[in-house]
Amino acid sequence: MNELEKNPIIISTHNHGKLYFAVGYSKNNKIVRIALPQKSLEEAIDEISKYHPNYKLSDKYNDTANKICQIYHGVNSDIELDQLELDQNNSPSSKTTIKTPFERDVIIEVAKIPYGTVKTYKEIAKSIKSTAYRAVGTAIGNNPFPIVIPCHRVIRSDGKIGGFRGGTPMKVEILKKEGIIIEELKNGSRIIL
DNA sequence: TCACTGGCCACCT
DNA sequence: CAGGTGGCCAGTG
Numbered sequence: 001m002n003e004l005e006k007n008p009i010i011i012s013t014h015n016h017g018k019l020y021f022a023v024g025y026s027k028n029n030k031i032v033r034i035a036l037p038q039k040s041l042e043e044a045i046d047e048i049s050k051y052h053p054n055y056k057l058s059d060k061y062n063d064t065a066n067k068i069c070q071i072y073h074g075v076n077s078d079i080e081l082d083q084l085e086l087d088q089n090n091s092p093s094s095k096t097t098i099k100t101p102f103e104r105d106v107i108i109e110v111a112k113i114p115y116g117t118v119k120t121y122k123e124i125a126k127s128i129k130s131t132a133y134r135a136v137g138t139a140i141g142n143n144p145f146p147i148v149i150p151c152h153r154v155i156r157s158d159g160k161i162g163g164f165r166g167g168t169p170m171k172v173e174i175l176k177k178e179g180i181i182i183e184e185l186k187n188g189s190r191i192i193l
Numbered sequence: 194t195c196a197c198t199g200g201c202c203a204c205c206t
Numbered sequence: 207c208a209g210g211t212g213g214c215c216a217g218t219g
Contacts, residue, residue, distance in 0.1 A: 120201090120202095121200080121201055121202085122201075122202070125201090132201095133201045133202055134198095134199060134200095134201045134202085135199085135201090136200090136201075137199065137200045137201055138198085138199050138200075138201095139200095140200065141199075141200050151200080154200080155200095156200085156201065156202085157201075157202060157203090158202085158203095161200090162200050162201080163199090163200025163201095164200060165200075168200085171200085
C-alpha cells in the first residue's frame with residue numbers, strides 16, 4: 001500500500017441534457033480517470049469509482065468535466081497531456097490508470113491525432129515501432145482517459161469504424177461531430193478518407 | 194508455463 | 207461488398 005492509497009480521489013461531474021460526465025482527480029491534481037457519458041449521475045460516478053472506490057465528490061474540477069463534455073460534442077478543444085496521470089507508479093489505486101509502458105506509448109501516440117482526423121490501429125502500432133495491432137486495440141480499449149485521449153479517432157485499416165467501449169454508434173457520433181464523413185454500409189459504417 | 198482473450202490485419206471465397 | 211480463416215502480439219489468470 002503506498003501513501004496515495006489512503007487519499008481519496010476527487011470526482012467532479014457535469015450534466016448536459018440527458019448525459020452525465022465525470023472526471024476523477026488524484027490529490028496531486030492529475031486526472032486519473034474519465035468516464036464516458038452516462039444516462040445518470042450515479043452511473044457516471046460509478047464509471048470512475050469502480051476503479052477508485054475511495055473517492056469524494058467535489059465541484060472543484062467541474063470546469064474540466066464541462067470541457068470533456070464539449071470535446072465529446074465535437075468542440076475543437078483539448079486538455080494538455082501533463083494534466084493526465086500517465087505514470088503507473090503514481091496511481092492512487094491498486095487498479096492503476098496506465099499499467100504498462102506499452103499502454104502508455106499507445107496512449108501518447110493516440111493523443112497526437114489531430115481534431116477531425118483519424119489514424120488506423122496499424123498506423124499507431126507502426127508509430128511505436130510495433131506490429132502488435134491487436135494489442136494496440138486492447139490497450140486503447142483500456143484507455144482511462146476516453147474523449148480527452150481521442151481513441152474515437154482510431155479506426156480499422158479497411159476504413160471501418162472498429163470497436164469502442166461506449167459502443168460503435170457513440171464512436172460514429174463523435175466522429176461525425178468532428179466533421180468526418182461516414183458512409184453507412186450493411187455491415188457497419190465506413191470512413192470516407 | 195500455458196491457454197485464452199481481444200476496439201486488428203491480410204487474404205481468401 | 208460480405209463472411210470466414212489463420213496469424214499476430216501484449217495482458218491476464
